[in-house]
Amino acid sequence: MVNPAPVSLWSLSSEVPEHSITQNSVLEHSDALFGDRFADYEKLRPIFENSGIRKRHLSMPLDWYLNERDFSDRTTAYLEAANKLFAGVTSSALEEAGLLARDIDVVVVASSTGIATPTLDARVASQIGFRPDIVRVPLFGMGCAGGIAGLAVAAKMAQSQPGSKVLFVTIELCTLSFRIDQFTKANLVATALFGDGAAAAIVSTTPSKMGIQLGAAKQHTWPDTLDIMGWKVDPIGFEVIFDRDIPPFARRHLQPVLAGFLKELDLERRDISRLTFHPGGARVIEAIEGACDLSPGALDIERHVLSEYGNMSAPTALFVLKQSIESGLKGRSLVSALGPGFTVASLPLEILH
Secondary structure, eight states: OOOOOOEEEEEEEEEOOSEEEEHHHHHHHHHHHHTTTOTTHHHHTHHHHTSOOSEEEESSOHHHHTSOOOHHHHHHHHHHHHHHHHHHHHHHHHHHHTOOGGGOOEEEEEOOSSOOSSOHHHHHHHHHTOOTTOEEEEEOSOGGGHHHHHHHHHHHHHHHSTTOOEEEEEEEEGGGGOOSSOOSHHHHHHHHHBOEEEEEEEEESSOOTTOEEEOOOEEEEOTTOTTSSEEEEETTEEEEEOOSOHHHHHHHHHHHHHHHHHHHTTOOGGGEEEEEEOOOOHHHHHHHHHHTTOOTTOOHHHHHHHHHHOBOSTHHHHHHHHHHHHTTOOSEEEEEEEETTTEEEEEEEEEOO
């Protein structure tokens, strides 16, 4: 069997909406919206204070979130904000790679926080300047794991057509799922954590000036875990599902799977200069550090991204990867994210120079 050509990272960009909000402001509005209507609110209120988040970005102005919204309103907002983010983050990725939109042969898009048919890439194709024969690969339902899983799909597409340029875009507008009608712990956790953002990467089997090579991606889905994370869809919109506590699950089950991934890659833990993760929340980061025998505070970049952007779902791991590269990441790294399924997606990469 012929080994597939190695895939190089040509660019990695990130983008957030123009609106932002501090966690203190989120807590004030949460007090007003839920304090007198939710019996368990005072007991759950520390979720906001212990989130590790300083601020987040919003797709819509704050007033939009303080009124009742149905699925139609949310979809309209999703399309408006996602199209704008798609154009912005793609433009940055193309500029960094030194490419034009017409140079892109395949576009892979991961988004699980809204419905778009035609897909987002089709809606912005003329504005961006994609060729009519571009291959479009939309991905839905991977949630927080979608950034890593989607980048892995883009790498596979690049290997299937050596020399082609593949654009990967992930956009998640988690705040549009905010529900003022749900008096549940899951809704408060989502309100305390979720932010909006986008990331884009360009990959090719042609070497790039970045000097970063992507390895063989891995995934593992644990049996009987569909209830851990996901969406429940009703006429109002997406209602978040957090039916089991994620940090204890990660602490018990993550390390053996990652060790198995490294074994399949013929690597040992000492071969990896940094384990990089999607920071789902402050307690999730602590659980991962414990599970992977990392020193407390080792995932400093993850904490910084969480503090400044919140949990943006799929793009978040790529924000962490981008900041890790900019901070001087060396050697081999393994970037991973947990998502609905319940699944972990991991992608090894190597800094060549």
